[in-house]
Amino acid sequence: MLRIDQLHAYYGKSHVLHGVQFNVRKGEILALLGRNGSGRSTTAKAILGLVDCQGDIVLTRADGQEVKLVGKKPYEIAHLGIGYVPENRDIFPKLTVHQNLMLGEKRGHQSTRWSFEDSYRLFPRLRERQHTEAGVLSGGEQQMLALCRALMGDPDLVVIDEPTEGLAPKIVEQVGEFLLTLRERGVSVLLIEQKLTIALEIADRCLLMGHGSIVFDGSAQELKANAAIRKEWLEV
Numbered sequence: 001m002l003r004i005d006q007l008h009a010y011y012g013k014s015h016v017l018h019g020v021q022f023n024v025r026k027g028e029i030l031a032l033l034g035r036n037g038s039g040r041s042t043t044a045k046a047i048l049g050l051v052d053c054q055g056d057i058v059l060t061r062a063d064g065q066e067v068k069l070v071g072k073k074p075y076e077i078a079h080l081g082i083g084y085v086p087e088n089r090d091i092f093p094k095l096t097v098h099q100n101l102m103l104g105e106k107r108g109h110q111s112t113r114w115s116f117e118d119s120y121r122l123f124p125r126l127r128e129r130q131h132t133e134a135g136v137l138s139g140g141e142q143q144m145l146a147l148c149r150a151l152m153g154d155p156d157l158v159v160i161d162e163p164t165e166g167l168a169p170k171i172v173e174q175v176g177e178f179l180l181t182l183r184e185r186g187v188s189v190l191l192i193e194q195k196l197t198i199a200l201e202i203a204d205r206c207l208l209m210g211h212g213s214i215v216f217d218g219s220a221q222e223l224k225a226n227a228a229i230r231k232e233w234l235e236v
């Protein structure tokens with residue numbers, strides 16, 4: 001559903017993506033792994049229209065229509081059905097949990113795949129705190145909120161940047177359940193992670209990034225078995 005070809009990205013004169021190439025298939029969980037600074041977040045931002053880039057990023061919509069994303073504005077890309085959960089979560093601290101979820105909804109469009117009730121059922125902590133200002137939530141609760149808010153816009157693909165970073169194992173488990181629920185509902189996921197652990201449990205496929213290029217494309221099991229490539233490009 002998403003094809004990335006010969007993607008180059010720059011911060012000023014600094015060239016950080018060097019011909020990135022991969023596909024995201026419909027309904028899969030695709031893990032994008034690599035060390036800090038390897039270019040994973042920049043790839044996510046390129047898909048969302050948040051950095052200058054050259055090359056092709058082509059979305060195939062449900063009706064088969066192909067849309068080129070490079071050059072489009074972030075709000076246009078969101079409207080085309082791509083959701084984003086950035087590393088810093090970007091929640092609105094002075095609004096309540098419920099209000100943050102409302103802001104994720106597309107105006108005039110009822111989400112077909114995700115509801116307030118889905119958010120509250122999967123993350124009971126959010127139900128308990130629905131009238132609390134989001135700024136006082138714990139890091140884990142803010143992550144749950146950011147994930148659910150991205151789904152309120154009814155995306156076909158959601159790009160999620162390091163959702164398990166710094167979270168307690170029990171919350172990491174809940175995030176895993178959330179991702180599996182998305183797959184059941186046909187939402188594709190591009191999951192940025194640093195470690196292989198969660199990818200081994202839930203990803204359908206794995207990409208490994210090093211110095212701004214894709215250096216491995218295969219299953220998490222294949223990557224686990226390839227000690228040399230892991231040692232060179234991945235945190236242990």
Ligand SMILES: Nc1ncnc2c1ncn2[C@@H]1O[C@H](COP(=O)(O)OP(=O)(O)OP(=O)(O)O)[C@@H](O)[C@H]1O
Binds near residue numbers: 036038040042043
């Ligand atoms: N706003 C920026 N301005 C200049 N250079 C940047 C900027 N953001 C990232 N970089 C550089 O671009 C390269 C790729 O960074 P990127 O954030 O995409 O990596 P990453 O794999 O997602 O790691 P991290 O988890 O640390 O963000 C790194 O060398 C980084 O220092």
